[in-house]
Amino acid sequence: MTEGDEPKMGSTVVRGEVEATVMFTGKDSFFGKTAAMLSGPEETSNLQKLLIKIMGILVVLSVSLSFL
Helix, strand or coil, X not given: CCCCCCCCCCCCCCCCCCCCCCCXXXXXXXXXXXXXXXXXXXXXXXXXXXXXXXXXHHHHHHHHHHHC
């Protein structure tokens, strides 16, 4: 690492030692912001809608073939 790098939580020092200052904690950290985005309003993305349609078609097809 060089001066000015911003390591994330869980970073490890391979050799030697390092001195660091905590910049953000809790909801202001990188992982806190990610968690806040994921816990936001439930929206179904276009990819999720497409995958649900494909799954429905495959279920109907597999049930139909099972009866045949």
